[in-house]
Amino acid sequence: MIDFNPLEWDIINSKPFQRLRRIKQLAWTDYIYPGAMHTRFEHSLGVCHTATRLFDSIVRKDAELLRSEHGFDDAGLLRQKQIIRLAALTHDLGHGPLSHTAEDCLPFQGGSEKRYTHEQYSAAIVRYELADLIENHPSNKNNYGIKYSDISSMFEGGLELGRSIVWKEIIAGQMDADRMDYLLRDSYHSGVTYGRYDLDRVINTVCLCEDEDGSGHVIGIEDDGIHAVEGLLIARYMMFTQVYFHKTRVIFDYHYGEAAQHVLSSKGGTFPAPTKDGVKEYLAWDDWRMLSEITANQNDLDCKAIRARDHHRLVYHTPECPSLDDLEAFEVAEERLKDLDVVVRDATKSWYKYQREEIRLREARSGKIRSVPLATRSPVVNGLQTVNQRRIYAAPSARGEALRRLEES
Structure with missing residues (x-):
């Protein structure tokens, strides 16, 4: 059971928050895992x-450190706790229809080549x-x-947080509540x-650890929590490879990106900027509206692929962690198929990216406490590699020809 105070209940009952009932967490993953x-x-609610x-x-573990080095008294900690709860509640308000897969339709920032992020939309909302x-x-x-900027600064990048910087790690850090x-x-x-993994x-x-240069603190782990965090990181690795970057999920993300741009073609192929x-x-767009538009669009091939589950099929891929030889072979395969209707996807184009991240460990040895990178004490973490798998998909009509060419190579 999760308790909420009157302010939190009013936010939950607001239209922007209730819209999240109509935004699926994992987009097209139910096309593979129906549940x-x-x-x-x-x-x-869970992140909060x-x-x-x-x-x-x-706070229970590091109360003295928070008081002596960060200047928090009891009232300050209560205020900060409320800010964190509100930030956790509102951090995903900016997601578009079908969550991350809508981000290819967010507009570019001020004529640059960098698109707005859903976090910036959350902050604007x-x-x-x-x-x-x-x-x-x-x-x-x-x-x-509390001001609105106290909340949005917890998940919007590039803002100066002052003494609250340590708490941002709970919302957007290496061990944040979001991924947990x-x-x-x-x-x-x-x-x-x-x-x-063992959340409890x-x-x-969990504790405060000195950051890399010793000038501040980040959220880290005590030395007797190493194996629990190893479990968290392995869980993230496995979910990425088996669910988030599943071969069919990846190609439906592609079809949806193309279909959504077609639906939004009268608006330049993008959602409005976060003004x-x-x-x-923007808030008028949710899964229900987007799926209705895709259903009504009878001529677009990507809309049809989604409706009929008649998607491009995987014809070639590298291992999850390819060698230089694997990447060279991939380039040869891509060249052989370049005149066919193929789509190339790789792990960097996945919205749930997996890479090794540096988590700090508070280590107690010989009566001294110091902060060290977790990877220096964990062979499990040190052995995890960044997933860099690449894949080639062909349209159903071109799949046979693509496989024939690859067999001849």
């Missing part, structure tokens, strides 16, 4: 609960749609004085066991 029908709504548990564990509710709510106004929730939740709904043990051993007016228009 994966859960939404960003329950995930956001997990973030609270992480915060409470750190908090600013333009929820700021009044948050800042003027009696439970906030009379107790905490989605691994277990996605595994459960997909009907697989790959994403399971991770939470019980005050743009946010209102």
Whole structure:
């Protein structure tokens, strides 16, 4: 059971948050794992609960450090806890229809080649749609004085957080509440066991560690929590390879990106920018509307591929961690098929990317406490490699010819 206070309930009952009931967490994964029908709504509630548990564990363990080096008193910690809970609730408000797969349709920023991110949309929604509710709510106004920017800065990049910087790691860090929730939740709904790990043990051993240069603190783990975090990282690796980067899921992400751009062609192929007016228009888009548009579009080939599950088929791929020889062979295969209707996808184009990330370990030896990279103490973590698999898909009509050419090579 998860408890919410009156302010949090009012945010949950707001239109932007209720829209998350109509945004599937894993896009087209139910085309492979039929149970994966859960939404960003329950995930956001779970992230709030997990973030609270992480915060409470750190405060319980490192209260003196938080007071002496970060200047938090009891009132300051209560205020920070409320900020974290609100940030956890609202961090995914900016997702478009079918979650991450909509991000190919977000507009470019100011004429650059960099697209807006869903986090920037989340921040804009908090600013333009929820700021009044948050800042003027009696439970906030009379107790905490939290501004909308206190919340959005927790998940929007490039903002100066001051003494709150240490807490941002709970929302967007190497061991954040977001991935701790989605691994277990996605595994459960997909009907697989790959994403399971010991959440309770991770939470019980989480702590503050000195960052790499010793100038501040990041969220890390105590030395007796090494194996629990190893389990978390292995779960993430397995979920990436078996669910998030599943061969069929990947090609449906591609078809959807093309179909969504077609649906939005009258608007330049993108959603509106996260301005005050743009946010209102953006929030009118959810899975229901997008799927309705795709269903109604009878002529577009990508819309048809989604409706009929008549997608491009995998014809060639590298190993998960390819060698130089594997990559050279892939280039040869790609050249042989370049005049056919093929699509090339690789791990860098997956919205759930897997790469090794540096987690800090608080190690106690000979009466001294120091912070070291987890990989220097864990052969499991040190052995994990970045997934860089590449794949070639061919249209159903071209699959036979593609396989024939590859067999001749």
